[in-house]
Amino acid sequence: MLMFTKALIVARYTFQEMLKSKILWNVALLGFGIALMTFVAAEFTFGVPDRVALDLGLGSLTLSSYGITLLIGINLIRKEEESRTVYLIISRPVSRVAFLIGKMLGVSTFLVLNLFLLSLVTVGVVLSLGGNISSLALTAMFFSMLEAIMLLSVVVALSLLANQAIALMGAILLLVVGHAINETQSILYVQLRPWLSNVVELYHLVLPGFYRFNLKDLVLYQQELATDQIVRTFFYWLFYTTGLISCSAWILNRKNLD
Amino acid sequence: MLTWDSTTKIFKADLFAPAFTALDNVSFGIPEGSMVGFLGANGAGKTTSLKIALDFIRPTSGRVVYGPQLGGSAANAFKNIGFLPERPYYYPHLKGREFIQFMGELSGMRRKTINEKITPQAKRFRLDHALDRELKTYSKGMLQRIGFLVTVLHEPKLIILDEPLSGLDPVGRKEMKDIMVEIHKEGRTVFFSSHIVSDVEEVCDRVIFLRHGKLIYDGPVLPLLQDNAKQVWKFTLPSGAVFEGINYLSKTALGSGLESYVVETHLKDQFVQEIVKRNISLIGLEQQKPHLEEIFYQTRNN
Numbered sequence: 336m337l338m339f340t341k342a343l344i345v346a347r348y349t350f351q352e353m354l355k356s357k358i359l360w361n362v363a364l365l366g367f368g369i370a371l372m373t374f375v376a377a378e379f380t381f382g383v384p385d386r387v388a389l390d391l392g393l394g395s396l397t398l399s400s401y402g403i404t405l406l407i408g409i410n411l412i413r414k415e416e417e418s419r420t421v422y423l424i425i426s427r428p429v430s431r432v433a434f435l436i437g438k439m440l441g442v443s444t445f446l447v448l449n450l451f452l453l454s455l456v457t458v459g460v461v462l463s464l465g466g467n468i469s470s471l472a473l474t475a476m477f478f479s480m481l482e483a484i485m486l487l488s489v490v491v492a493l494s495l496l497a498n499q500a501i502a503l504m505g506a507i508l509l510l511v512v513g514h515a516i517n518e519t520q521s522i523l524y525v526q527l528r529p530w531l532s533n534v535v536e537l538y539h540l541v542l543p544g545f546y547r548f549n550l551k552d553l554v555l556y557q558q559e560l561a562t563d564q565i566v567r568t569f570f571y572w573l574f575y576t577t578g579l580i581s582c583s584a585w586i587l588n589r590k591n592l593d
Numbered sequence: 594m595l596t597w598d599s600t601t602k603i604f605k606a607d608l609f610a611p612a613f614t615a616l617d618n619v620s621f622g623i624p625e626g627s628m629v630g631f632l633g634a635n636g637a638g639k640t641t642s643l644k645i646a647l648d649f650i651r652p653t654s655g656r657v658v659y660g661p662q663l664g665g666s667a668a669n670a671f672k673n674i675g676f677l678p679e680r681p682y683y684y685p686h687l688k689g690r691e692f693i694q695f696m697g698e699l700s701g702m703r704r705k706t707i708n709e710k711i712t713p714q715a716k717r718f719r720l721d722h723a724l725d726r727e728l729k730t731y732s733k734g735m736l737q738r739i740g741f742l743v744t745v746l747h748e749p750k751l752i753i754l755d756e757p758l759s760g761l762d763p764v765g766r767k768e769m770k771d772i773m774v775e776i777h778k779e780g781r782t783v784f785f786s787s788h789i790v791s792d793v794e795e796v797c798d799r800v801i802f803l804r805h806g807k808l809i810y811d812g813p814v815l816p817l818l819q820d821n822a823k824q825v826w827k828f829t830l831p832s833g834a835v836f837e838g839i840n841y842l843s844k845t846a847l848g849s850g851l852e853s854y855v856v857e858t859h860l861k862d863q864f865v866q867e868i869v870k871r872n873i874s875l876i877g878l879e880q881q882k883p884h885l886e887e888i889f890y891q892t893r894n895n
Contacts, residue, residue, distance in 0.1 A: 427671055
């Protein structure tokens with residue numbers, strides 16, 4: 336209980352610090368970008384400018400979340416070590432685990448706020464073009480938030496294991512492969528080679544499957560997504576993210592902070 | 594209060610790099626109520642010792658013992674310790690007031706108590722004018738002062754400062770030293786590392802000296818000075834005086850028509866009589882005391 340209280344204090348001030356940095360300006364820039372691109376693209380579409388707006392909006396908020404998550408996540412603990420602020424915190428009655436959870440909670444709240452604001456811009460643009468927002472579109476936006484938090488836990492775990500460059504490359508690699516892996520099962524080359532199929536299966540078991548959070552195609556082609564699929568994805572996110580944070584906490588607890 | 598017991602720390606950058614012994618079987622302690630200076634050149638092992646005590650890094654062998662005054666265990670001890678790391682950069686976008694609240698809350702203080710303490714403490718550390726400014730606008734001295742403020746805010750029993758005076762101008766150093774003395778007089782134990790011997794000599798009653806990861810001295814400052822004291826007197830006289838048959842240790846031309854003679858204590862009176870006999874004008878006379886720095890230089894050279 337005490338650990339969670341301390342984590343919340345760290346989270347509150349981390350969020351406050353991030354809010355005052357200029358990162359949130361990206362919402363204004365991207366919001367303007369979405370509106371402008373939609374206006375231009377609408378000129379070249381025939382009767383579906385609202386879908387173009389939705390496509391651009393969902394794409395922008397996903398890319399924005401990737402950029403911000405990688406940028407912040409890679410430095411989240413390392414920067415605290417380099418600036419020695421971590422010493423100020425953990426020399427008080429604050430455990431390393433509380434510190435880690437607090438930092439991740441603060442950044443996650445910021446990421447959610449960032450994505451929420453961008454989602455609002457997207458919804459506003461779509462509605463102003465006479466379109467409507469389906470519940471699946473809202474689910475897609477919610478899944479983008481979950482994906483950003485999972486990516487954050489991946490990049491933080493990697494940053495505790497390797498240097499900045501390797502951790503960043505690893506996170507980008509996992510992000511790309513994590514989106515493409517689902518398609519590889521249907522490739523004939525993989526199907527004809529059982530060992531390769533097993534590797535892909537193993538990947539599914541161990542490494543992050545980011546493709547689960549990508550609902551853009553379903554939204555744009557107005558398809559359905561079963562409720563149990565949404566629930567399954569949510570629990571996948573919950574267990575995977577909790578597992579990764581636990582691994583990071585284990586590493587941080589054993590790490591020499593020098 | 595806090596004891597390093599046979600502590601060794603060996604660093605190895607990677608598998609192929611040679612091992613480096615930062616601390617070599619070092620044992621020393623900080624008595625309650627003392628003001629202890631932690632001396633040693635850069636790389637002597639001071640910061641490594643502090644990091645081990647605060648559990649930032651683990652020793653290769655040995656341990657750190659937290660006394661009953663600190664609660665007896667690391668978990669309890671951190672409630673009673675205030676630590677200021679060497680030149681931290683803090684959170685640039687937080688205001689001074691927010692940063693103090695942040696650190697106070699982490700130390701387990703209630704918000705109301707923190708808010709009551711902020712103004713008097715900010716006045717004490719001459720930061721009251723800057724509490725509502727972001728930390729990125731603070732000068733180096735101000736950052737050091739706010740760091741010190743948050744270190745003592747929760748009234749810890751033991752205050753550990755890592756190079757608190759480094760990077761400060763003479764005025765800033767004087768201010769910091771005055772505050773350290775003041776806090777010590779309030780009954781707190783202060784332990785600070787420095788590579789500047791004169792600072793330690795000025796304010797500390799005990800000193801711990803490390804060299805290449807080994808303990809060279811642990812004890813009070815005064816006996817160290819007395820034991821190593823070669824009592825001498827320095828006479829300042831006009832140039833041209835001749836003292837035949839008197840043993841003085843050295844003679845130095847000072848410029849402006851003056852010379853100084855350094856004479857051992859047992860020859861001081863004889864030297865005064867010679868000056869009077871020769872009708873020489875005595876410009877100055879002072880007892881030369883050895884400084885801690887000289888003693889440590891001697892130790893190092895030996």
